Amino acid sequence: xxxxxxxxxxxxxxxxxxxxxxxxxxxxxxxxxxxxxxxxxxxxxxxxxxxxxxxxxxxxxxxxxxxxxxxxxxxxxxxxxxxxxxxxxxxxxxxxxxxxxxxxxxxxxxxxxxxxxxxxxxxxxxxxxxxxxxxxxxxxxxxxxxxxxxxxxxxxxxxxxxxxxxxxxxxxxxxxxxxxxxxxxxxxxxxxxxxxxxxxxxxxxxxxxxxxxxxxxxxxxxxxxxxxxxxxxxxxxxxxxxxxxxxxxxxxxxxxxxxxxxxxxxxxxxxxxxxxxxxxxxxxxxxxxxxxxxxxxxxxxxxxxxxxxxxxxxxxxxxxxxxxxxxxxxxxxxxxxxxxxxxxxxxxxxxxxxxxxxxxxxxxxxxxxxx
Amino acid sequence: xxxxxxxxxxxxxxxxxxxxxxxxxxxxxxxxxxxxxxxxxxxxxxxxxxxxxxxxxxxxxxxxxxxxxxxxxxxxxxxxxxxxxxxxxxxxxxxxxxxxxxxxxxxxxxxxxxxxxxxxxxxxxxxxxxxxxxxxxxxxxxxxxxxxxxxxxxxxxxxxxxxxxxxxxxxxxxxxxxxxxxxxxxxxxxxxxxxxxxxxxxxxxxxxxxxxxxxxxxxxxxxxxxxxxxxxxxxxxxxxxxxxxxxxxxxxxxxxxxxxxxxxxxxxxxxxxxxxxxxxxxxxxxxxxxxxxxxxxxxxxxxxxxxxxxxxxxxxxxxxxxxxxxxxxxxxxxxxxxxxxxxxxxxxxxxxxxxxxxxxxxxxxxxxxxx
Numbered sequence: 001x002x003x004x005x006x007x008x009x010x011x012x013x014x015x016x017x018x019x020x021x022x023x024x025x026x027x028x029x030x031x032x033x034x035x036x037x038x039x040x041x042x043x044x045x046x047x048x049x050x051x052x053x054x055x056x057x058x059x060x061x062x063x064x065x066x067x068x069x070x071x072x073x074x075x076x077x078x079x080x081x082x083x084x085x086x087x088x089x090x091x092x093x094x095x096x097x098x099x100x101x102x103x104x105x106x107x108x109x110x111x112x113x114x115x116x117x118x119x120x121x122x123x124x125x126x127x128x129x130x131x132x133x134x135x136x137x138x139x140x141x142x143x144x145x146x147x148x149x150x151x152x153x154x155x156x157x158x159x160x161x162x163x164x165x166x167x168x169x170x171x172x173x174x175x176x177x178x179x180x181x182x183x184x185x186x187x188x189x190x191x192x193x194x195x196x197x198x199x200x201x202x203x204x205x206x207x208x209x210x211x212x213x214x215x216x217x218x219x220x221x222x223x224x225x226x227x228x229x230x231x232x233x234x235x236x237x238x239x240x241x242x243x244x245x246x247x248x249x250x251x252x253x254x255x256x257x258x259x260x261x262x263x264x265x266x267x268x269x270x271x272x273x274x275x276x277x278x279x280x281x282x283x284x285x286x287x288x289x290x291x292x293x294x295x296x297x298x299x300x301x302x303x304x305x306x307x308x309x310x311x312x313x314x315x316x317x318x319x320x321x322x323x324x325x326x327x328x329x330x331x332x333x334x335x336x337x338x339x340x341x342x343x344x345x346x347x348x349x350x351x352x353x354x355x356x357x358x359x360x361x362x363x364x365x366x367x368x369x370x371x
Numbered sequence: 372x373x374x375x376x377x378x379x380x381x382x383x384x385x386x387x388x389x390x391x392x393x394x395x396x397x398x399x400x401x402x403x404x405x406x407x408x409x410x411x412x413x414x415x416x417x418x419x420x421x422x423x424x425x426x427x428x429x430x431x432x433x434x435x436x437x438x439x440x441x442x443x444x445x446x447x448x449x450x451x452x453x454x455x456x457x458x459x460x461x462x463x464x465x466x467x468x469x470x471x472x473x474x475x476x477x478x479x480x481x482x483x484x485x486x487x488x489x490x491x492x493x494x495x496x497x498x499x500x501x502x503x504x505x506x507x508x509x510x511x512x513x514x515x516x517x518x519x520x521x522x523x524x525x526x527x528x529x530x531x532x533x534x535x536x537x538x539x540x541x542x543x544x545x546x547x548x549x550x551x552x553x554x555x556x557x558x559x560x561x562x563x564x565x566x567x568x569x570x571x572x573x574x575x576x577x578x579x580x581x582x583x584x585x586x587x588x589x590x591x592x593x594x595x596x597x598x599x600x601x602x603x604x605x606x607x608x609x610x611x612x613x614x615x616x617x618x619x620x621x622x623x624x625x626x627x628x629x630x631x632x633x634x635x636x637x638x639x640x641x642x643x644x645x646x647x648x649x650x651x652x653x654x655x656x657x658x659x660x661x662x663x664x665x666x667x668x669x670x671x672x673x674x675x676x677x678x679x680x681x682x683x684x685x686x687x688x689x690x691x692x693x694x695x696x697x698x699x700x701x702x703x704x705x706x707x708x709x710x711x712x713x714x715x716x717x718x719x720x721x722x723x724x725x726x727x728x729x730x731x732x733x734x735x736x737x738x739x740x741x742x
Contacts, residue, residue, distance in 0.1 A: 020697070312732060326391070326714035326741050328729055331722045335703070337715075343697035344710065346717060351702045358699055361683060370697050 002131055006101050006108050007052040009044055010093040011061040011069060011115035012084075016356040017278040020343035021320060024371055029115040030068050033282050034289075035303055040116045040276060042072055047119060049075075051111075051130055058082055058101070059115070060093040082229075085242035091253040092222065092245045094200065095211050099226030102204040109137045111201040112250075118285060120272035129269040133201040136169050141265040142202040142210065142258055144172070146194025147273045152184035155277055155353070157196040157251075159266050160187075172264040175256055194266060197273055200250060210254050210263075218246045218253070279336040280352035283318035300329070304339075318349065343370050373502055377472050377479050378423040380415055381464040382432040382440060382486035383455075387727040388649040391714035392691060395742055400486040401439050404653050405660075406674055411487045411647060413443055418490060420446075422482075422498055429453055429472065430486070431464040453600075456613035462624040463593065463616045465571065466582050470597030473575035480508045482572040483621075489656060491643035500640040504572040507540050512636040513573040513581065513629055515543070517565025518644045523555035526648055526724070528567040528622075530637050531558075543635040546627055565637060568644055571621060581625050581634075589617045589624070650707040651723035654689035671700070675710075689720065714741050 011029050015022035022028035029041040038046065041059075048057055054075055060082040061069045070081060082097060094112045101110055111130060119126055133143035146159040157178055162171035175196060179187060187193035200207075212219040221241045228237035246253075258264050274285050283301045302309040304321040311317065314329040320338040321327050327339060336352055338345040347355060362371050382400050386393035393399035400412040409417065412430075419428055425446055431453040432440045441452060453468060465483045472481055482501060490497055504514035517530040528549055533542035546567060550558060558564035571578075583590040592612045599608035617624075629635050645656050654672045672689040673680040680690045685700040691709040692698050698710060707723055709716040718726060733742050 020699070310732065310736070312729065326738065328391070328714065328716050330716065330718035330725060330729060332706070332717055332719055335717065337717050339715065343699065344708075344715065345699050345701065346703055346706065346708050347701040348703060354701060358683065358701060361681065365681070367697065 001053070002051045002127065002134060004108060005052050005130070005134060006056045006058070006105070006110035007048040008094060008097040008101075008110055008112045009041070009048070009057070009059045009115050010090055010097075010112060011041055011059055011065065012087055012090070012093065013062060013065075015116065016359045017353060018276075018282075019355050019358050020340040020345050020370065021322070021338055023340075025064065026068070027065065027116070028276065030065070030072065033276055033303065034118060035286055035301070035306075039072055040118065041069065043118065044113060044115050045073055045076070047121070047126065048113060051127055055079070058097050060084060060097055061115075062087055085238060087247070088242070088245045089247045090198075090250045091211070091215065091218065091248045094250050095207070095218065095222045096226060098204040098207045098211075099222050100229050102208065103226055104230065107203055107205040109134050109201065109203050110207075111199060114198050114275070116276055117197065118272075118274050118276050120289065123271075125269065125271040129267045129271075130201065132169050132267040133199075133265070136165065136265040136267070137202045137206070139165075139265075140203070140206060141165075141263055142200060142206060142254065143169075143265040143267060144201065144255070145197060145199045145269040146266045147197050147269050147271075149188050149193065149195050152181060152188045153195070154178055154181050154184050155281075156275070158184075158187050158193045159196050161192045161194065161266060161268075162262075165265055169265050169267050171262060172259040172266050175251065175259060194268055195273070196251075197269070197275070198251075200255070207254070210258050214257055215246060215248065215253050217244075218248070221245045278352035278355060279318050279338065279347075280349040283316070283336070283349060286318075287316075316349070372424065373422045373498065373505060375479060376423050376501070376505060377427045377429070377476070377481035378419040379465060379468040379472075379481055379483045380412070380419070380428070380430045380486050381461055381468075381483060382412055382430055382436065383458055383461070383464065384433060384436075386487065387730045388724060389647075389653075390726050390729055391711035391716050391741065392693070392709055394711075396435065397439070398436065398487070399647065401436070401443065404647055404674065405489060406657055406672070406677075410443055411489065412440065414489065415484060415486050416444055416447070418492070418497065419484060422501055426451070429468050431455060431468055432486075433458055456609060458618070459613070459616045460618045461569075461621045462582070462586065462619045463589065465621050466579070466589065466593045467597060469575040469578045469582075470593050471600050473579065474597055475601065478574055478576040480505050480572065480574050481578075482570060485569050485646070487647055488568065489643075489645050489647050491660070494642075496640065496642040500638045500642075501572065503539050503638045504570075504636070507536065507636040507638070508573045508577070510536075510636075511574070511577060512536075512634060513571060513577060513625065514540070514636040514638060515572065515626070516568060516570045516640040517637045518568050518640050518642075520559050520564065520566050523552060523559045524566070525549055525552050525555050526652075527646070529555075529558050529564045530567050532563045532565065532637060532639075533633075536636055540636050540638050542633060543630040543637045546622065546630060565639055566644070567622075568640070568646070569622075571626070578625070581629050585628055586617060586619065586624050588615075589619070592616045649723035649726060650689050650709065650718075651720040654687070654707070654720060657689075658687075687720070 013027045015028035018028045063083045129145045136143040158176045160173040162173035286301045300311045301318040311329045313331045315333045317335045322341045384398045386399035389399045434454045500516045507514040529547045531544040533544035657672045671682045675692040682700045684702045686704045688706045693712045
């Protein structure tokens, strides 16, 4: 447990690369995608419960997902849930959480952690990195934890380390977008680049001050809502102000401009992390952890109602069965076969990133109910 | 129309290579597998309606399929349906039909045609072959129609032609089992071998006499049931005699021994024929007919609720959607993706013959309800 540390989980929507399971109406964080009988959201709360008391955890989610989220997290009380009228991207969510925390508890250090990432941390490295980031936050920085890359991935943004502040904490020189493969290799070889895991740790006052400077209108709207939150006026103000909140990611609203002012710090995190971005990433994640335990190879990854999945002469497939429907694979390798109940996807793992291209196709065909 | 010609359709079970669609409870002849909005059984009746009046057509099927069969064939009256208490293979079915026809109409010529084969006959070649076989039947032969092979298939049995009887009709020298590929090539090159399409055409008296000689006990059982058929005793006798009927194919019970006596004739049939044996055969059949019309290539074959099937960068797949469930294929080729409602199969077209191996797997796993 880290003393006086508050955890915020923005559980927005998204995840079109995990279609047909992940939908507008049921985003990926609600699903068990690691075969451990806990949804990504539940695993996130489990992980944060090690560093924050339950009453110090906030979950921000869309009103359409609120019921599912509350049902999945019986350990949290109703004060822990912040509902969004409509999606307004990460800055509004994190800003509102910071403001509510500050009004409830005064100026405290909080961290924001995605609801749909997987972290494998056997040696307490995650907690230790958060503690270092807390120190940097207490020194006035907005801190992040950057993941030491184990491959030149082109699926993530990178963070370039600047000068060392104290042992294991660096100034951020700059944030860089998802690179080309060539560039990614250079980054990894340099040893100075980390994956951006979208973690932000700061004092509430520092976050809100940065927001006030960078996005004054958004700050005003958020403060109006936050001031009304724990009062009978919550609903009225929420409904009156929400539509006007700017839709912008914290990366663009705060991280990039503040890093240019030399006010952002990064702690390199030495643990396994993945954003569970697509079906291939999930399969690789599970195969890796299974191999560590059982030395199996060429195995298939089965999720959902696994007992209804049967594979014959088939290897390295990922199969998700959300119903009690028999799924049989015969003599096929490296496929993703995903049955969400009302839709089935069959594709190759190696092109799993392209699953997001199905969404515009469905829009063109007036199949919005499947999006 | 061929005068005084009776048609018999044994519609038994089977078709394990078309799992998961074809089941014990709903065999393949009940499905539209050619995309023409007629089941294989309906197409068979359509084809035979050209050569036999509706009242001269008999369909023999299991009691468990009788309702479905009657519903699919409203053009036939109740006398046309012969129900089997339990499957007893083709000899019992064809023998009983022959006996019932003889008792109802005297000694007539009839032909037996499988319920689940597809014949494409644009030039009346099928009718013309049946007429020639009828002539041979009137001369006392048990005749068959052998298909001129267009490839050295190892999926069918072959018939070797003997000496010519009259123009276009030959004695059968012998029946041969499914050959190796090498042997199949020799057969096709010789020009004297035909595919065995399981068609038998003879006088009822000749068929029953052959049965009496080859399988006297089976003959006795069948005659008892046939004599009771159009009487109030039908049900009692049927139930009393059925279990003891020998389970044997007409090929072994009659065709092979009778051909050795020089009493079987074959008419080479010059039309497109397929036994719709597996998913690849169905895809090839439909692709061939579509290409003839539209010159399309690399297209996917979609069956069932085709409007719910979407393919993106995917080619030469066969997809069956039996529900209103979205099926999306992204970047995959040459697959069979079959959704029967309670089960989904994903396999490669080139190993479609191996789908039958799934059945023993399901038996081992106590999943009999999916067989």
